[in-house]
Amino acid sequence: MTDFLPKEVLEGLELARRRDLKKKNRLRVRVGEETYPILRSWETGFALDRENTEHLRGLVDVYDGARHLYQALIVAAREDGHEMSFDFKRATQHREGPPLDYDRPDDAPVGLLPR
Template identity: 65%
Template sequence: MSEYMPEFLPKEVLEGLELARKRDSKRRSRLRVRTELGVYPILKLWDEGFTVARDNADQLRGLVGIYDGARHLYQALIVASHDDGFTMSFDFKRSTATTDRPALDYDQNEDAPVALLPHH
């Protein structure tokens, strides 16, 4: 459970508070995790992993994409790490930042052309 929820509240009240918190987080966040099966809102993202709603967690495993809106941030290999009953946390086994250009794995000349013009 979250640290801000007192333990003396009835279970139904705690569940209602957690549902309201999740709804609010989903509205604010543009972060998403994408798999072959679908796209799921990320409630919290940190350097070593992320958290999603528990009801979305059954479909998540293996290689996924992490997006901020339409922008692809990372390609990651994930593993489930913590289930608190409301949310599920996943750790990155591997996370690779995406770029908008191909990797340069060779020595490029300083005077190499930036672009080529077509012949007309």
């Protein structure tokens, strides 16, 4: 079917598909003050729009909406049409509190009440 469509129509369809992917996905990559929407993600990496992200590498933060998911060290892997794929060298899940150096029992008190 795509053999019969003019080049301009195919480009318009691709542009609409990319715009739709950006709107549907809540995942974002944040580098300093810059934020980029993630088009696709998988266990070992993710894909971004290639326009302004070819230079992207190093330490980034990945968010799902406002929730911080993890901090990752990334490298550019490959170009695929309008997408740039990145692979994780490491990805550390974000925790709300500091990590514990010991195993905390399930029945441990959460806090102390004053008398």
